[in-house]
Amino acid sequence: RGLGFQLSQRADFMEAEVGLETTVKRPIINTRDEPHADPAMHRRFHVIVGDANMSQLASFLKLGTTSLVLGAIEAGGLDGLPEIADPVREIQEVSHDHLLQHRIRLSDGRRMTALEIQDYYLEAITAAIEAGGLDSSDGGAEQVVHEWGRVLNILGDDPLSLAGELDWPAKLNLLEGYRRRGNLDWDDPKLALIDLQYHDIRPEKGLYHTLVTSGRMRTLVTDEQAEEAVLRPPEDTRAWFRGECLRRFADSIFAASWDSIVFDIAGRDALQRIATSDPLKGTKQHVGAVLDRSKDAAALVDALQPES
Numbered sequence: 001r002g003l004g005f006q007l008s009q010r011a012d013f014m015e016a017e018v019g020l021e022t023t024v025k026r027p028i029i030n031t032r033d034e035p036h037a038d039p040a041m042h043r044r045f046h047v048i049v050g051d052a053n054m055s056q057l058a059s060f061l062k063l064g065t066t067s068l069v070l071g072a073i074e075a076g077g078l079d080g081l082p083e084i085a086d087p088v089r090e091i092q093e094v095s096h097d098h099l100l101q102h103r104i105r106l107s108d109g110r111r112m113t114a115l116e117i118q119d120y121y122l123e124a125i126t127a128a129i130e131a132g133g134l135d136s137s138d139g140g141a142e143q144v145v146h147e148w149g150r151v152l153n154i155l156g157d158d159p160l161s162l163a164g165e166l167d168w169p170a171k172l173n174l175l176e177g178y179r180r181r182g183n184l185d186w187d188d189p190k191l192a193l194i195d196l197q198y199h200d201i202r203p204e205k206g207l208y209h210t211l212v213t214s215g216r217m218r219t220l221v222t223d224e225q226a227e228e229a230v231l232r233p234p235e236d237t238r239a240w241f242r243g244e245c246l247r248r249f250a251d252s253i254f255a256a257s258w259d260s261i262v263f264d265i266a267g268r269d270a271l272q273r274i275a276t277s278d279p280l281k282g283t284k285q286h287v288g289a290v291l292d293r294s295k296d297a298a299a300l301v302d303a304l305q306p307e308s
Contacts, residue, residue, distance in 0.1 A: 004186025005175065007168045009051045011095035017087050022048060028087060036258035038277040045070065049091065054199055054208040055167045056220040061151065064144035068125045068134060077128035082117050083107040098172060100155060115156055122148055165218045170211060171198050241282030244291055245300070252297035265298045272301045 006012070019027035030046040033039070047066070053059045072078045083106055084090050090104045094114050103111035112120075122145065128134045129141050136142055154162055163173040175191055178184060184191060200206035203213075211217035221229075233239035245261055246253060254264035254271055263272040276282050287304075294300035 005098055005172055006095045007098060008049075008091070008095040010049055011092045014049055014088050014091060028091065037279055042279070051167075052199060053167050054206070055165065055170070055217070057147065057151075057165050057218060058167050060220055061144065061148060064140070065121070065125075065148055068141060068144060069121060071134050072125055072128045075128065075133040077131070077133040078121075078124050081124075082110075082112060082120055084117075098159070098168075100159060115152055118148075118152055122152065164211075164216055167198075167208075170208070170217065171195060174198065174207060235284040236280075238276045238279055238282035240284050241276060241287050241291075245297075248291065249297040249300065263297050263301055265301065268298075272305075274301065274304055 013026055014028055015025045016027040018029045018031050019025060020030070020032050021027065022030055022032075026048065028047065028049045030048050032046065033044055034046075035042040035044045050062060053062065069078070085105045085107045093102050094104065096102075100113065100115055103113055104117065105111055125134070126145055129136050129145065134141055151162065151166070160169050160173060163169040175194060178191060178194055179186070179188075182188075182190065194207065197205065198207040200208075203209045208217065212219060231243075233243040242256055242261060246256060249263070252263050252265055253261060255262040259275065259277045261274045261276060263274070265272055281287075290303050291300065294303055
């Protein structure tokens, strides 16, 4: 199929549009309903075609654009979306097209490139923000839209000029360099090793980290900010409560998951479970004062348990 390089690590392994499986007959969207929250209020949207990105900008755009599109759909602000006739085949065709010229067949017979389809979404999201249909109070939506539009414009002109910002142009640039210097074919095992080494998360081993430390890969946050985020969850979600419980009362915690924390408190026969099924409760504003008043895990559990 021409150039032995793909944009996506997973595209060739997708076999269905939607489905319950994750290891056989892999779907683009997994429909197993595990919301890790109150099932009466939330459903899980599990996109399993997404790649494991190293680029901070790629992760920012991947998550940011998905969030905006879902928000616009929920608000009723996206109508007449381009409907792809055969998503599984097309995602594979696009993956093999590093020139970004493949024209995707739509259900109505039209053909559009992946960039043209994204331009449609970008225009629709921008209109939804301007109409007040999407929350942009923290400036995050505008930042996503700005970077999204900028990247689409550059991809339309010179994709490899994004080698210092996105993963696939960075890897293609590296691999082409090794190919030229070593006169290597695309099926040479050395190139597969380089591909894997790019994604090595160890700073001293990964080629991505080499690009960052040499100033050849853009980052959005500093190492210090990333390390702080590992230790300090966001204060406006249930993750803050879970993190604070682990920080303050680790010796009394039997288990912790998305939707509950289980305490094993000395002197009590039964384990004590605190539900965290609402993603937007358990914030610092919501339970910070209760935590501060609780000298130990027993006091916290007693304060949070409903009176009988």
